[in-house]
Amino acid sequence: MSRTRPLLAAALAASLITGLPAAGPATGQSADTDYTVTVDATGSGAAIPDNLYGVFFEDINSAADGGLYAELVVNRSFEYDTADNAAYTPLTGWTALGGNPRVVDDAGRLHERNRRYLLLDLPGGVANAGYNTGIPLARGQRYDLSVHARTTGAATPLTVSLTDAAGAALTAPLRLTVRGTGWAEYTGTLTARAATTTGRLRVSAGGTGTLALDMVSLFPRDTFLGRPNGMRRDLAEKIAALRPGFVRFPGGCLVNTGSHYGYEAPDWERRRSYQWKDTIGPVEQRATNANFWGYNQSYGLGYHEYFQFAEDIGAMPLPVVPALVTGCGQNRATDDPALLRRHIQDTLDLIEFANGPVDSPWGARRAAMGHPRPFGLTHLAVGNEENLPDEYFARFTQFRAAIQARYPEITVVGNSGPDDTGATFDRLWQLNRDAGVAMVDEHYYNSPGWFLENNERYDDYDRAGPKVFLGEYASQDNRFRNALAEAAYLTGIERNADVVSLASYAPLLANEDHVQWRPDLIWFNNHASWGSASYEVQKLFMTNTGDRVVPSEATGTPSTLEPITGAVGLSTWATSAAYDDVRVTSARGDELFADDFSGTAERWTPIAGQGDWSVVDGRYVQSDAVAENTLVSAGDPSWRDYDLDVRATKLSGREGFLVAFGVRDTGNFYWWNLGGWNNTQSAVEKAQGGAKSTLLSDTTTVETGRTYDLRVEVRGRHVTLYLDGTLWGEFTDDAVAEPFRQVVTRDEATGELILKVVNAQDEPASTTVHLPGVAVEPRARLTTLQGDPDDVNTQHATPIAARESELVVAETFTHTFPANSVTFVRIGTRRT
Template sequence: MSSLSRTTRWRLGLGATALLTASALLPSPAHAEAAADYTITVDPSARGAAIGDTMYGVFYEDINRAADGGLYAELVQNRSFEYSTADHASYTPLTSWTADGAAEVRDDAGRLNERNRNYLSLGAGSSVTNAGYNTGVHVEKGKKYDFSVWARAERGTTLTVTLEDAAGPLAKVREVAAEGAWRKYTATFTATRTSNRGRLAVATTAPAALDMVSLFPRDTYKGQSNGLRKDLAEKIEALRPGFLRFPGGCLVNTGSMEDYSEASGWQRERSYQWKDTIGPVEERATNANFWGYNQSYGLGYYEYFRFAEDIGAMPLPVVPALVTGCGQNKATDDDALLKRHIQDTLDLIEFANGPRTSEWGAKRAEMGHPKPFGLTHIGVGNEENLPREFMARFKEFRAAIEAEYPDITLVSNSGPDDSGATFDTAWQLNREAGVDMVDEHYYNSPQWFLQNNDRYDSYDRNGPKVFLGEYASQGNAWKNALSEAAFMTGLERNADVVQLASYAPLLANEDYVQWSPDMIWFNNHASWGSANYEVQKLFMNNTGDRVVPSTATGTPAVSGPITGAVGLSTWATSAAYDDVRVTSADGETLLSDDFSGDASRWTHTGTGAWSVQDGAYVQTDTAAENTMVTAGDPSWKDYDLHVEATKKSGKEGFLVAFGVKDTGNYYWWNLGGWNNTQSAVEQASDGGKSTLLTKAGSIETGRAYDIDIKVRGRQVTLYLDGEEWGSFTDDKPAEPFRQIVTEDERTGELIVKVVNAQDTPARTAVDLGGAKVASKARVTTLAADQDAVNTETDTPVTPVRSTFSGVAGEFTYTFPANSVTFLRIRQR
């Protein structure tokens, strides 16, 4: 693929508001004496990889209430009474509503339209009250809020609309005269008090039908109607993202084979249909979200394209490939359905780029955007577990799109993990097919990110480019962000291969969390950036245009043999374990338990229900996850572990642990994981997991398996029923000191970026290789305790801007412990 287009839009540096007179961030003399010594050598005469404007972007998915109750500014929850048990087992059409009097949700010929099926029939003298999101409807004193409702009513009907909390009114009561067929009615509130616990109520004097009950803040992002929540949109804009990937990952491709069928009559569509998300909001469908709630589609494809344009980002939509991923394994054999989705993708390109005289371009123009959006990239599929089936369908998408739109770049993917059989097969097929770009996803421990800075050093420079579409270390503490920063220096060094990268997920409502960690957190009245957000913002605002080659000394590696106790666990599964033996390398028996008596040698550290039954240790709770029990000495090394295991019932297989230090640090062999589709060795480090080895395979119920694990030094060999299953050596160092140097061509500055992810300051000799530079550098530093976490009320991870006056061709700088530091040095 040709290199991405370039502008100077994003090369704005640390900002004109940098505190240039602040003192330099240097440790105290006492700390300096304890500093570790490093060197950084820069070669300004050499040319590294060019960095495209779209190097870093954001990945948006409707997870953790990221849309309704989040970025979409609507304050009323379940505004069109469409909540259903299809969304969540606890939902009804009146979820988040309280009725006083005669109120009934109906789905009949009196509905507002065919897409908006449900409506509320309200009796004379009755009312309904909406609870909003989180603690309620949030309003701020002096600000305006626009109410609207679609109503059908008898002549002389008055709708009384109130906004109040437990302490009383939050605004003046509004009365709306309604009569006749369905019609939209509006009113405006001006809040007289600030409250996070507001309630919106609608009462009627006569029988009336209501739908699309809405309350929007007037002050949306850029003042747009049907707009976005301002504080969240501005936090995303402040990242200066080069691209916006939407509308999600798993919610895109799951359910894509359960589409609407005219033969079966109307039904809720299970997959994400972009055409359902455009046009007047009252005519858009709602849908069950993969993550367990309802999505209204008020925030739809038009709004995504508009938002990308507003923040100057390249739009990158993702469409389903008719092969499920995200722990599911299914590929469509319905050729007509596949062709329909391909045509939908062609129509999407026309909607984005077509002239206003085209069918879909006209729909875009009708919505208020006559000018094309300039779509250049589309992702097809997401985390498919069936790479061969996926590639066959991807090729059909590509052939159809290339025939009509040869300039569109199609993005393929490599499955849900950073390695393993699926990953390797997917990459082989992508290379053979000559795809332009491959989307990689992985969520790993901080240690993995510190160990894998060189991941892309060995990638084929002439092969497909990489879109790192989802990545994060498993946590929102500063240590997680530090490890990601260290990894990002490797992404930039390999910018000729990794051309797009985005942390994920982007947003999380603190009261509705399906996935953690997340970049930006919020509730109904406030939002805050995580430590990870601050790292992403620093890199995204100071990327540079080209890598200036540099090298650095490393940290002396300290390693020894794998040590630890042993453990047994299950995940949503009942299993029985027997004949556990641990034997040292010289034949000494360290542990032997046939459970003929009790289980007193075992310590229960997780959930679940363990008991000795019929001479075996049995876990019976099929809902419990990670039911770990452990035995032995954390200092054990060089041993053989034998276990007999039998699955009794449930979704998965066995988890046999070794090298167990504590509840957050261990290895385990996960047999029959991921809904009993594959097995892997995972390493837990400070609670975060990384996959070291993986293979496809499942575990049979009722069959006894012999499991043997041989630990020698840092080498581990695994045997299943006497046959070697696999082996690995865990000897890669987790380097805490990483650097990258880039050049901002617009300002002529060198940007020296250093990550010091250790508790010791790093006293560093910097050699700029003869570059002529000014004596002062602008400095931005992020530094905090490794366990620090940003919250609504406390943000210990905050950028500090300063100047450093000791810059020369060769100079020394001490980088604080647990820090990310950017020095912008002007060249003369």
């Protein structure tokens, strides 16, 4: 993931999103615009890779445990800890039923990587509440229990049952007998007599002495493809229905941002960067880890399961390994040569685990897990969103050299940092290009307007340079307007399929009770799942890709760009700062506003509603060093062509300060973000409907206690920024948000032309389609997504869903594409 802060801001402002118009362009679009699409069906465009579209899985939003990983018992090995999350204890999820249950960590543990276990005085017992609201049960379904246990008694009777939240039994009791002082696994099956979403697992023991329990596990028998230790079926089926060409895993930020990053802790220690060897072998011997996103990660869903899942759905596996340089707003690089060599060797071992013969050391480990046949790994990414480009690339180069020396057939993927532009992006692209890297991973999360404005992004990329892996992208929200913008953007991706080789929306999954990031492709709770509007768009493109682009042209939408207009503002993010001597003057030099804070701050209006603002000693101070997005504004929203001067001082906290201009309302403005992203870089960001995109950035950082003179000059749509009297940067925000986009591809197997049209505006688009020289079948198949821009799919209502119909077509035909729609027309052609 990337750009955590802007996305959180977008989530906070989600309820305020009313449309695509932004603090920037105001477009005057004719309601009676007619369009023309002309297709050169005899021409040949770019070949489309078979695996162009894929999925990216990261364990964020509690996507794995309690999600895709079908385990129903929360904290099954009693490894939760306040070190992982302040709300955790080793008994999180468990309730005592007698016997003084306590969690111990001593030499009697089950395994060195599974250190803690539960000790009960007999008789006694415990109950587990499962994830979310409880353990979901379906009437007549079977559930497989396993538990590791040992006892000091001669023979300890163990009774296991499933109940509702009030304790009423929903299954017949499962009776087991624990014998011996050594750990052993005990298994059985429970069949639900009734359905519930709030079930509980009860484990009770009789006799005398003490009983030790660990790895108390309950799986539905009905996992995806019936695999033990498998995937939750409904979620896996929704992913499989996309027919993804690849699966990128396991992240994301969690790959390279462990709290003990670069520290050679014992294998069992939590809070490390994600390391694949921790995640294979018997599940009771796998490490647990403190997920970067703030919760415990069991590693029951590990590398073998990822490879198996990719194979099961016919997708190419694409793992990401840490490069020993942190990303995602952190700036640390490990300089320990021995540690670097060990991680490089781990990566070579990973390739052997995936592809090696059964008589190789790691191929044998794979075979022992039940998969003697190689998984056929072809691509591997090193690193994720590193903010230190030179440090990252120096280490990437060593990984790449070692991999190519032993496995020249593997494509080693580099990356371009956490954003779509800026100094880090440019430097990493230069390094990748100069080194002849085959593929570069790009990530960006931007406003719907950005996606409508940047359809031609890849038109001018070097066709002879590295290919693009668009590993993470999304428009910032989950409404249909976001999906429309993404659909429009995908027409540009397909048109440039000779540059963009792989693309995956992110994130893939979100547990509705544990949302840390929005947008997301598939949403779920403990018993149901549903695809977002973006899921419906992705599914439409992924299952109707075609084999080759067919050249085509379309007329555009008339538009008029108005000048940047709006008030001014001040803000902070996880920082306390002071502002003084705010002055706004017109381009002619007339004073529009001035405040030296010698009095009150009555002319300033809170916009975001966060923070603690007050006038202190002649400065306007925001004193809350934790609050995020504390925007206040002053002035006239109709201001245009003006200069803003302000003095700013960071007092404390993680970041710097933000000076806003073109402020219209909470979700529509520009701001100059100095010392952002944990004081690692600075940027100008544009907010549209609460979602942000970056227009300009560099590596400027901010010193605590130093006062900076800031000046912003706005002229029409051109902005110039000065820091302490020196030009910091300038830009012209003149991109047009074109709402009508199309691309045509050919399905070689059926001979069909696939016309894909996105109409992301509130007016229908009457369109004449020309197919000169083509003999077409008279009836074409239409698939349409249409709805209100603010429509959101939920568990109980899916207003955005595909509708099938037919259309009469000819060499030239006219069709009106509905307002706010995505339409695919599959046109049969005859040989002439």
